[in-house]
Amino acid sequence: MHQAENLAAIPGVDHGFCSIDDPLRPDEVFICKQVHSASVIEWQAGQVANTIEADGVLTHHAHPIAVITADCLPILFASKTGERVAAVHGGWKGLQRGIIANVMQRFAAEGIAADQLQVAIGPSIKPCCYEVSEGFIADFQSDQGHLWQHAQAPWSFVQPAPLQSPQMAPPHARQAGSAWFDLSGYGLLLLQAAGVKREQIEVSEVCTYCTSPTFASYRRRTHQPEEAKTLIYSWIARTD
Ligand SMILES: [Zn+2]
Numbered sequence: 001m002h003q004a005e006n007l008a009a010i011p012g013v014d015h016g017f018c019s020i021d022d023p024l025r026p027d028e029v030f031i032c033k034q035v036h037s038a039s040v041i042e043w044q045a046g047q048v049a050n051t052i053e054a055d056g057v058l059t060h061h062a063h064p065i066a067v068i069t070a071d072c073l074p075i076l077f078a079s080k081t082g083e084r085v086a087a088v089h090g091g092w093k094g095l096q097r098g099i100i101a102n103v104m105q106r107f108a109a110e111g112i113a114a115d116q117l118q119v120a121i122g123p124s125i126k127p128c129c130y131e132v133s134e135g136f137i138a139d140f141q142s143d144q145g146h147l148w149q150h151a152q153a154p155w156s157f158v159q160p161a162p163l164q165s166p167q168m169a170p171p172h173a174r175q176a177g178s179a180w181f182d183l184s185g186y187g188l189l190l191l192q193a194a195g196v197k198r199e200q201i202e203v204s205e206v207c208t209y210c211t212s213p214t215f216a217s218y219r220r221r222t223h224q225p226e227e228a229k230t231l232i233y234s235w236i237a238r239t240d
Contacts, residue, residue: 001025004076004120004202007236012082015236017074017122017204019214022233026064029235032057034067034089038097040106056088056103060110064237070216071125071208073187074234077103079112085236090121090187096144100190114195121187121203122234125219127155127180128162129170129209134177147189154185166210171223208232 001018008015018025030043032054040056043065057065058077065087067074073090086103088094104114137155148154159180162170184203191201208217216230 002122002204002206004122004204006118006200006202007076007078007120010078010080010082010118012238012240013078013085013236014239015076015078015085015120015234017232017234019216020231020233025233026235026237029064029066029233030057031066031068032089036091036093038094038099038102040086040088040099040102042106055094056086056099058084058086058103058106060084060238062238062240064235066233066235068231068233069122069124070218070221070231071130071183073124073183074122074232075100075187076120076122076234076236077107078118078236079107079116080118081116082238082240084110084112085238087234087236090183092181092183092186095187095190096140100187101194104194104196115197115200117196117200119191119196119201121184121201123204123206123208123211123215123232124184125209125217126163126184126207127160127182128166129207129217129219130181130183131159131171131173131175131178132181133175134179136181137179144186147193151189154182154189155179156182162207162210163205164207164211166207167212168210168220170210171219
């Protein structure tokens, strides 16, 4: 199980980024029926896991909440006082549709401003392994380009090297004119646009595709269909 230092330092909050069979994963975890939406909900007693369509969940109760991913961003939030936590599934669709702004509004509605948060982005596919088409980039630039007017766009046309030495070979380019998309970099831009400072955000360097076969990667499995299907379980809970 992986942990983020900034969340581990918050009293009264426990969390982890783990595999589905990890013994440290809590037994009773609430999870939404994830649909790549921008919807976030409040945990309520009696809600049945995997039945409510949404991609983010918040709580000030002690019941553990989680998201499942395999390449997308698992994003865990906690107020610095530990009184409120959230788990968000950040695929490019949900991110583009505004799920980060939506979860920040829920915190703000409870009097928790952006500067009162700690945020951790767990293992996800990195630009070393995330090839996207020319058309994807064109659409993204026209719709989201305001986010990187004064910064570097979250992709490169040259395949970047992995941040961590890879146990699995990164994929070769499969399309002409493609680019290598930085999903966690895009998540960072959105968090910062919503008022969270870079030093409040911890980003895992793990690439789900290439760092190790123990991390679930939807993209790797499409290239290697013989692999068993698995998921990353990212959970957070108040402990008091
Ligand atoms: Zn990679």
